[in-house]
Amino acid sequence: MLEKETISFEKTILAGIITKEQNEEKLTEYLDELEFLTYTAGGQVVKRFNQRMERPNPKTFLGTGKIEEIHLYIKEHDIKTIIFDDELSPAQQKNITKILDIKVLDRTNLILDIFAQRAETSYARTQVELAQCIYLLPRLSGMWTHLERQRGGIGMRGPGETEIETDRRIVRDRIALLKEKIKTIDKQMGVQRGNRGAMVRVALVGYTNVGKSTLMNVISKSEVFVENKLFATLDTTVRKVVIKNLPFLLSDTVGFIRKLPTQLIDSFKSTLDEVREADLLLHVVDISHPDFEDHIASVNQILQDIKSNDKPTIMVFNKIDAYKPLTIDEDDLITEKTSRHYSLDEWKATWMSTVGQDKALFISATNKENFEDFREKVYEAVRAIHISRFPYNNFLYPDYKDNHAEEKE
Structure with a gap:
C-alpha cells in the first residue's frame, strides 16, 4: 500500500530565499508548510534549495549559480516539478521554465491547485x-x-x-x-443569510488544519468532511446548534494561511461574508503546532483586511492532547529556554492570561477534553448577545422568561 502511494506522488523540489526580512529559521518554517501543501496536492518533496540574497533576482528569482545547481540535480534525479515559496512574476516563471525544462510553480499556483482539487x-x-x-x-x-x-x-x-x-x-x-x-450567487447567499432569522451567528475561523471541522462535528453532531491535510474544507457549512435550549447558527469557514493569494480573498468574498456578518468568532488555534503564534497573527491580519477584527472573539486553543513541549535536561547548562519549552500552564501565564478567562479556552476536539467548559463559555457568550439584542423578546429562547423572571423584576 505504501509503495503504491509513493509511486503515485510527483517528485518535487522546493526553493526559497533567505533575506533580511526572512531569516533561515523563518524560511525553514515556510518550507515546512510548503512541503505539507505539496503533499496535500499529491507531490513528494525530495530536496529543498535555498539561497541567501538581498533581494530576488528579477530574471530567475534565484542566482545563476543556484539555478544551474538545481538544473543538474533535476537531470540526475528525474524531478518533475519545482515549487518556489514566494510568488514568481510572469517573466521569472517563463525564464526558469526555459532553463530547467520542468513544471515551475509558486506558492500561489500550488494553493490554487489544491483549491481546485478540493x-x-x-x-x-x-x-x-x-x-x-x-x-x-x-x-x-x-x-x-x-x-x-x-x-x-x-x-x-x-x-x-x-x-x-x-x-x-x-x-x-x-x-x-x-x-x-459569482455576483448572482452572492446575492442569493445574501438572501439566504437574511432568511435565517435573527438567531445569533457564530463563525469558526482559524488557520488551515487547526481542527475547525472536527470541532464543528462535535458541537453540531453533523458530518463535515475532516482530513489531516490543508484546506480540507472550502465550502462554508452552516448548522443550527442548540445549547441549553438556546439555538444559534454555527458556520465553518475556509482555513486561512500565510501568504494567502489575494485572488482567493477576492473570489471567496461570499465565504468570508459569513465571517463579516457573524456576531461572535471562535478563533481556533492548533496549540500543538510550533508556529501557532504566527498562525494567530496571520488570521488576525486577514480579519483586519476584511474589517472583522473588532468582533467579540473567543480564542479556542485546540489539540492540547497533541501538545509536546521541548525538554531540557537538568544537566544542560547551555540550551536557553524558549517558548517552545513552555508547558501549557506556562503558556497560560504569558500573554494568554491578558486575553481573559472567558475569552481563552484549552480543549481537544478529538478527545472532547474540557468540552463541557467550552460549551458553557460559548453558551454564555451567545446568551449575552441574544439578551442585548432581544431584552424582552423571547421567541428564540423558550425558557428565558421562566428562568430569568427575577432578573426582569
Whole structure:
C-alpha cells in the first residue's frame, strides 16, 4: 500500500530565499508548510534549495549559480516539478521554465491547485476558476514557448502574438462571466443569510488544519468532511446548534494561511461574508503546532483586511492532547529556554492570561477534553448577545422568561 502511494506522488523540489526580512529559521518554517501543501496536492518533496540574497533576482528569482545547481540535480534525479515559496512574476516563471525544462510553480499556483482539487460544489468551483483565471492572465505568454517567439526572426512575429491575444481575450471574457456568476450567487447567499432569522451567528475561523471541522462535528453532531491535510474544507457549512435550549447558527469557514493569494480573498468574498456578518468568532488555534503564534497573527491580519477584527472573539486553543513541549535536561547548562519549552500552564501565564478567562479556552476536539467548559463559555457568550439584542423578546429562547423572571423584576 505504501509503495503504491509513493509511486503515485510527483517528485518535487522546493526553493526559497533567505533575506533580511526572512531569516533561515523563518524560511525553514515556510518550507515546512510548503512541503505539507505539496503533499496535500499529491507531490513528494525530495530536496529543498535555498539561497541567501538581498533581494530576488528579477530574471530567475534565484542566482545563476543556484539555478544551474538545481538544473543538474533535476537531470540526475528525474524531478518533475519545482515549487518556489514566494510568488514568481510572469517573466521569472517563463525564464526558469526555459532553463530547467520542468513544471515551475509558486506558492500561489500550488494553493490554487489544491483549491481546485478540493472544490466540491458549483459555487466553490466557480470561485476557484475565477482566481485561477486572474492568476493565469498575465502568464499566458509563457505558455507559448513552443512557438519560440523569444528568438524572433522570420515566421515568429505574427502567429504567436495573434494566438496569445486571442487567448487573453478568451480569458478576460471568462473572468467577466465568472464575476457575473459569482455576483448572482452572492446575492442569493445574501438572501439566504437574511432568511435565517435573527438567531445569533457564530463563525469558526482559524488557520488551515487547526481542527475547525472536527470541532464543528462535535458541537453540531453533523458530518463535515475532516482530513489531516490543508484546506480540507472550502465550502462554508452552516448548522443550527442548540445549547441549553438556546439555538444559534454555527458556520465553518475556509482555513486561512500565510501568504494567502489575494485572488482567493477576492473570489471567496461570499465565504468570508459569513465571517463579516457573524456576531461572535471562535478563533481556533492548533496549540500543538510550533508556529501557532504566527498562525494567530496571520488570521488576525486577514480579519483586519476584511474589517472583522473588532468582533467579540473567543480564542479556542485546540489539540492540547497533541501538545509536546521541548525538554531540557537538568544537566544542560547551555540550551536557553524558549517558548517552545513552555508547558501549557506556562503558556497560560504569558500573554494568554491578558486575553481573559472567558475569552481563552484549552480543549481537544478529538478527545472532547474540557468540552463541557467550552460549551458553557460559548453558551454564555451567545446568551449575552441574544439578551442585548432581544431584552424582552423571547421567541428564540423558550425558557428565558421562566428562568430569568427575577432578573426582569
